[in-house]
Amino acid sequence: MTGTLISLISIFIGIIAANMFGYFKKKYSFGFTGNTLIGVFGSIFFIKSFGRLGFNPWSIMANGNFHSTPFIINCLVSIFGGIIGLIVIKNIYNKLNK
Template structure:
């Protein structure tokens, strides 16, 4: 597995987290397309932020072996990034509609 494939898996997990959040919390849903876009950006942003701590794909694939602990942490951060993006975008949307 390469670092690029790890990044794509992380983005897909972020999309999954955002769409599951939109499915269970209808109030926060932006539709399939909106949730997907939020999941991509939320996953990438949180992974880039926490990747500096050693959870990035290049650290997961070090010496041509997969560090499963770092991979699981990366997946959890991606999923949470998708979830947090939905709630953050909803709050921003409400703030903009009030003015």
């Protein structure tokens, strides 16, 4: 795998997490398109933030070897990024519409 493929997988995981969370928690849903956009940006924001700790795609592929533990942590961070992004944006949306 390359760093670019790992980045795309991470973003895709964030999209799936945001859509699944929105599906099961209707209170936080913005529909498929809204959840997808929030999943993309939430995932990217969290991966960029926590990537500095050594979980970025290029650290996962250091020296041409695939390191599975940072990849799993990267996926978990992406999942939490999509979910937390959805919760935060919904809270902001609710506060602005009061």
